[in-house]
Amino acid sequence: MSIQPETILLPEWVIPIEPRGQVLHRHALVIEGSIIRDILPEADIASCYPGVSVRALPGQVLLPGFVNLHTHAGMTLLRGYADDLPLMQWLQDKIWPAEGQWTRPDFVESGTELACAEFLLRGMTTFNEMYFFPEASAEAILASGLRAVLGLTVLEFPTNYASDASDYLHKGLATRDALRHESRLSFALAPHAPYTVSDSTFEKIVTFAEQLDLPIHLHVHETEHEISDSLKQYGVRPLMRLAKLGVVGPRLIAVHSVHLDRAEMDLFAREGVSVAHCPHSNLKLASGIAPITQLLEMGVNVGIGTDSAASNNQLDMLSELRTAALLAKGIASNPALLPAAEALELATLGGAKALGLQDQIGSIKVGKQADLISIQLDDVGSLPVFDPIAQTVYSASHSQIQHVWVAGEHLLNARIPTKIDLQTLKHKAQQWGRKLKG
Numbered sequence: 001m002s003i004q005p006e007t008i009l010l011p012e013w014v015i016p017i018e019p020r021g022q023v024l025h026r027h028a029l030v031i032e033g034s035i036i037r038d039i040l041p042e043a044d045i046a047s048c049y050p051g052v053s054v055r056a057l058p059g060q061v062l063l064p065g066f067v068n069l070h071t072h073a074g075m076t077l078l079r080g081y082a083d084d085l086p087l088m089q090w091l092q093d094k095i096w097p098a099e100g101q102w103t104r105p106d107f108v109e110s111g112t113e114l115a116c117a118e119f120l121l122r123g124m125t126t127f128n129e130m131y132f133f134p135e136a137s138a139e140a141i142l143a144s145g146l147r148a149v150l151g152l153t154v155l156e157f158p159t160n161y162a163s164d165a166s167d168y169l170h171k172g173l174a175t176r177d178a179l180r181h182e183s184r185l186s187f188a189l190a191p192h193a194p195y196t197v198s199d200s201t202f203e204k205i206v207t208f209a210e211q212l213d214l215p216i217h218l219h220v221h222e223t224e225h226e227i228s229d230s231l232k233q234y235g236v237r238p239l240m241r242l243a244k245l246g247v248v249g250p251r252l253i254a255v256h257s258v259h260l261d262r263a264e265m266d267l268f269a270r271e272g273v274s275v276a277h278c279p280h281s282n283l284k285l286a287s288g289i290a291p292i293t294q295l296l297e298m299g300v301n302v303g304i305g306t307d308s309a310a311s312n313n314q315l316d317m318l319s320e321l322r323t324a325a326l327l328a329k330g331i332a333s334n335p336a337l338l339p340a341a342e343a344l345e346l347a348t349l350g351g352a353k354a355l356g357l358q359d360q361i362g363s364i365k366v367g368k369q370a371d372l373i374s375i376q377l378d379d380v381g382s383l384p385v386f387d388p389i390a391q392t393v394y395s396a397s398h399s400q401i402q403h404v405w406v407a408g409e410h411l412l413n414a415r416i417p418t419k420i421d422l423q424t425l426k427h428k429a430q431q432w433g434r435k436l437k438g
């Protein structure tokens with residue numbers, strides 16, 4: 001571990017996220033172990049911390065690491081495996097058969113390693129994962145040093161991982177028991193979707209979520225097809241069914257939420273539901289565009305997710321949050337909607353709140369974890385810098401991300417990963433690619 005007892009970072013600007021829109025110029029961050037201990041003007045460093053070395057980050061903006069609120073890192077080896085298809089055809093004809101053939105612990109671990117490298121290079125310090133074999137994902141995540149919320153995935157039908165809903169739950173909870181003391185891992189119950197999970201299983205999940213104080217990570221109202229099927233099978237839209245089962249509440253992270261009527265948006269606001277907005281995945285699968293602006297106006301907490309590399313196909317939060325901002329403006333013909341500072345907040349604090357981790361991550365605040373990234377803003381693509389927040393959201397690219405720290409540990413140093421060997425990783429991904437191609 002490269003944690004030093006006391007580190008002082010001195011960037012050009014700090015965007016603390018709280019309060020929204022604030023930019024601190026020439027302020028230093030004091031990190032002790034995993035914690036942000038102090039934030040102070042440059043002029044006060046020498047008197048307050050004599051003798052402590054200062055790491056200058058010239059031309060860089062420091063902000064909290066991005067929180068990717070919806071991922072399937074374990075399926076990253078299926079990036080580009082099937083494209084340009086509608087969701088159900090993509091799943092039934094391509095993804096599920098490929099998963100049937102390939103999904104084993106080694107496939108999940110290698111895919112998660114590849115995703116973690118991409119997350120790191122693109123400034124994500126926390127991700128909310130849903131996939132099979134969470135114990136294999138955990139191996140890769142712990143080796144990477146990133147922070148993650150591991151979803152304990154539940155479906156009714158058998159896969160290589162488990163035979164039925166009880167088996168998924170049993171295996172997932174055993175993984176949680178084995179890993180619950182890992183400081184950078186936490187857990188969520190992850191029923192896949194209303195169309196793959198039964199009423200009785202949802203009831204069990206709600207009970208476990210309450211007993212163990214865990215979030216519920218669920219795909220919901222992603223497509224119109226999902227809603228019309230539910231009307232045929234259950235006589236109600238999925239969210240009404242879920243509300244009766246007790247799933248709709250402050251623990252719920254409602255992924256996608258593309259198709260919501262007014263009553264469902266009211267329900268989300270009233271019940272304190274969080275939404276994981278995945279604009280690229282929704283656009284690529286032509287599922288629609290989630291009504292984020294209305295949800296935010298109603299006080300619903302929203303975070304941003306990339307979804308999987310198989311449906312995106314890049315794991316890049318800067319690009320995702322820019323698309324979120326542009327879509328919100330474009331569909332409403334109103335350029336004032338989802339301004340840069342708010343988009344940045346969704347990608348950091350919004351995700352942290354959804355995961356119940358807002359006291360630890362999501363903003364730069366004394367006492368919070370030192371999960372930080374720095375972006376080189378004095379780059380040809382971002383100059384001149386009038387407003388560091390707008391420049392970060394509208395012009396910076398992932399290639400400008402210089403440094404990443406998680407819990408004070410320096411994981412990306414001048415764009416070089418400190419714990420991941422990229423050559424070995426790329427070689428492994430290519431080998432898998434050849435196997436999958438057959």
Ligand SMILES: [Zn+2]
Pocket residue numbers: 070071072219255307308
């Ligand atoms: Zn997904």
